[in-house]
Amino acid sequence: MHGAPDAAHALSEALAHATVLAAYGRQFWLRLDGDDENGGGGERSAVTRGRRGDVVAGDRVAWRDLGSGQAVIESVMPRRNLLRRSDDRREKALAANLDRAAIVISGEPPFSEELLVRVLIAAEREGIECLLIATKADVPGALESIEPRLHVYESLGYPVFRIAAKAEPEETIARLRPELGGRTTLLLGQSGMGKSTLVNLLVPDAALATQTISEALQTGKHTTTFTRAFDLAGGGRLIDSPGFQVFGLAHLSATELEHGMREFQPLLGHCRFYNCTHRHEPGCAIRTAVAEGRIDTRRHTLYEQLRDGARER
Numbered sequence: 001m002h003g004a005p006d007a008a009h010a011l012s013e014a015l016a017h018a019t020v021l022a023a024y025g026r027q028f029w030l031r032l033d034g035d036d037e038n039g040g041g042g043e044r045s046a047v048t049r050g051r052r053g054d055v056v057a058g059d060r061v062a063w064r065d066l067g068s069g070q071a072v073i074e075s076v077m078p079r080r081n082l083l084r085r086s087d088d089r090r091e092k093a094l095a096a097n098l099d100r101a102a103i104v105i106s107g108e109p110p111f112s113e114e115l116l117v118r119v120l121i122a123a124e125r126e127g128i129e130c131l132l133i134a135t136k137a138d139v140p141g142a143l144e145s146i147e148p149r150l151h152v153y154e155s156l157g158y159p160v161f162r163i164a165a166k167a168e169p170e171e172t173i174a175r176l177r178p179e180l181g182g183r184t185t186l187l188l189g190q191s192g193m194g195k196s197t198l199v200n201l202l203v204p205d206a207a208l209a210t211q212t213i214s215e216a217l218q219t220g221k222h223t224t225t226f227t228r229a230f231d232l233a234g235g236g237r238l239i240d241s242p243g244f245q246v247f248g249l250a251h252l253s254a255t256e257l258e259h260g261m262r263e264f265q266p267l268l269g270h271c272r273f274y275n276c277t278h279r280h281e282p283g284c285a286i287r288t289a290v291a292e293g294r295i296d297t298r299r300h301t302l303y304e305q306l307r308d309g310a311r312e313r
């Protein structure tokens, strides 16, 4: 669990609750609990008390109406999980209380496998299930070039969906709806991979809803600049997020890094040295598996690079 209950938490029982749909700086867009005529179930903007800015999409919060259209978030409920990235200086929370993370990739422009690996490790740490969505199947050569890599991730047990959101919208909806319905899924990935295109396909009023919030929170309009959750018809939520170019894992220990490599897990503890880093030690069960073709070489190399940059604990 993250987010230790703060002082305000004790008061929260008496307050109304809501789910954070969008976060932009210190401004938030809430879906209010309840389904009554007094505003329950509606949406409104809110701010946090003081300088607290670590409230994210997916958070459950207690809020108070201050009158004259103002609302304040008094406390954040304990989280089931919190997907984060970090560098040496600061940690950035992306979204909370997720059922799944869908990493959107494509061969056009070519995705970075290093970033993919980083996201998978961060999600594993939080116990968030991952799937891969490979977009732009309609663009000649886009998926062919990455097919061998997609196979590697499929063999690791990650579900991989190949879609052409633009050319085959109906098929895309039919493939993804059952997968996403009833659950909260965060879409994430590099810029231009097709996250918002998917959201616009699966959530019919997404563009309009985004515009409403952009105006309320005074954000930019053209690219995705803030993380935003959309209700799916029939239950569940889809969260769109801005594309990223870095995904730091400074908040993870070396142990968490190696556990994030799914195929390493059954071999951990089988190396000659208990503190093996799986880079150069003799008698390393992981390196033996790489040499014998049971672990993908590229994945191991990416792990080595991450490990080289990781803080030793």
Ligand SMILES: Nc1nc2c(ncn2[C@@H]2O[C@H](COP(=O)(O)OP(=O)(O)OP(=O)(O)O)[C@@H](O)[C@H]2O)c(=O)[nH]1
Pocket (backbone or CB within 6 Å): 104, 135, 136, 137, 138, 139, 163, 164, 165, 166, 167, 189, 190, 191, 192, 193, 194, 195, 196, 197, 198, 223, 224, 241, 242, 243, 244
């Ligand atoms: N041909 C084709 N183009 C697509 C597909 N999906 C997305 N695109 C195009 O790819 C471009 C980027 O799509 P977006 O959905 O805005 O990408 P994004 O991942 O939301 O990007 P950011 O918001 O910057 O992170 C747009 O020009 C889309 O029209 C697809 O399946 N096929």
Ligand SMILES: [Mg+2]
Pocket (backbone or CB within 6 Å): 195, 196, 197, 223, 224, 240, 241, 242, 243
């Ligand atoms: Mg976008």
Ligand SMILES: [Zn+2]
Pocket (backbone or CB within 6 Å): 271, 276, 277, 278, 279, 281, 283, 284, 285, 286, 287
């Ligand atoms: Zn080892």
